[in-house]
Amino acid sequence: MSPLLIVICVLGGLLLIAPGLIWVERRLLAVWQDRYGPNRAGPLGLLVVLADTLKLFFKEDWIPPFADRKVFVLAPAIVVITVLMSFVIVPFSPGIIVVDLNIGVLFFLAMSSMGAYSIILGGWASNNKYSLLGAMRGAAQMISYEVFMGLSLMGVVLITGSFSLHDIVEAQRNMWFIIPQFLGFIIFLIAGIAETHRLPFDIPEAESELIAGFHSEYSGMKFGMFFVGEYIGIMLISCMVTCLFLGGWLGPAFLPPIVWFALKMFAFIGLFILLRASLPRPRYDQLMEFGWKILLPLSILNLVVTAGIILWNES
C-alpha cells in the first residue's frame, strides 16, 4: 500500500472509531451495571454517536473572558496531535505501518509525554482554581508514571534488541512477551491507564472533587477535542500493549493479521472500560505513593532481572 493511503486509512479509522468508543463505553458500562445503556437512537443505539457529535458541534464554543485566549485554544489541539503522532509507529499488520522508525518505542514515549503539555496548558490558561489543581495533578501524575512506563518497556526492548515495534512484534513469533515479561506487562498497563488518565486514575479530572479538572472551562468542540484525545489515547495504549506484549498481529492463520490486531486491541479497550466500571478512584497521594514506592522499584527490578538473565544466557 502507498504511504499516503495508509496515513489516510489510519487517520480516518482512528477518528471514526474514537467517537464510536463513546457508544462502546456507555453500552459496556451499562451492561456491567445491570442497565441497557443507549439503545434508542438507531439500531442498538448506534446513532447516539452521531447525536453526541452533533451536540458537541452545535454547542456554544465559549472562551471565558479571564482565560488566556491563545493557549486556551491551543491546549486541546496538542493532546489530539501528540496522540495521533504516536500512531505513526504502530504496526497494525505487516506492511500497514506509517513509518517503521528504528526508535519507535522512544518516539511513542516522547509523544505521550508531550500530551502532558495539553493538560498543563489547558488548566493554566483556563485561569480557574479547579482547572489549575487538575492540571497540576495531571502533570505530576503523567510525569511520574512516565518514568516507569519507559522502564517497564525496557525488558521487551532488551529481549528484542531493537526499539522498532515491527521487530518487537516479529520477535514474538515463538512466545508472546506477556509470559517472560509479565511484571513489565502489568506495570505498563497500570502506567498506561495513568498516562491516559482514565478511571480509576482520572485524578486530573476527578469529577467529584474538581468538577472536571483541567477541562472545566472547555465547551463545545474544544471539549470534544479533549474527549477524542482521551479515546484515541485509550486506543493507543491498547495498541501498544498489543504490540509489545501480546504479539501484535500474530495469531493463528485462519484470521488475517489485521483482524487479530483489532481483536486484541478491542479486548484491551474492554478491559479499560471494565476497570472504570469496577474500581474506585485512589486518593492523589495514594496514587503517587503507589507509583514511586511500588511500581518504580518493581520496574527497575524487572529490568535488572531481565538484563541479568540475558547476560547469563549469552555467556
Next chain:
Amino acid sequence: MISIIRTMWLTFLHMFHKRATIQYPEEKIKLPARWRGRIVLTRDPDMGERCVGCYLCAAACPVDCISLQATEDEHGRRYPEFFRINFSRCIFCGYCEEACPTYAIQLIPDFEMGEYNRQNLVYEKQDLLINSEGKYPGYNYYNVAGLAVKGKDKGEGANELAPVDVHSLLP
C-alpha cells in the same frame, strides 16, 4: 491486589445478571392500586354524580389547584356547576381524596398526562368525570345521607331510621 481482581471479576459477571431497567414506553411498570396519579370524579351506582360540591377538597388542597362552584338541581340535590383541576399545579398528595365526604374525588394509578401545551393540563369537569364507581362500588351517598332528595324521603335510605316525631312523647 486479589481484591481488585475479584472486584473486576464480580463486575464482569454482572453482564449476565437480569437488567434492572424497565424500558418504559414499551414496557410498563406495574403500579400499586393505591398509586396516587390522575384525579377523577366518580359516579353513583345509578350513574349520578357523587360530588356534592362541599368545597372540602378545594380547602384541603395545599397548592390550591382545585376550583369548583356548587349548585343545586330542582330536587335539592347539590352538584358542582363547574369543577376544574389544574394539573400543572397538582402535587398528587391525595388530600382531596381524604377530605371528600362522598368518595367522589379519587386518585387513580395513571401518570401519563404529558402535554405540549400547559393550558391542556387544566382539566374541566367533563375531563374528570368517569363512568365508574371507582374504589367504592355500590356506595351511594344519598342513600345513606339521611337527606331528602327526589325519589327518597328522610329515613327511607339504607340503615336509616324514620325521623323522630318531636310532637310525640313515645320513644
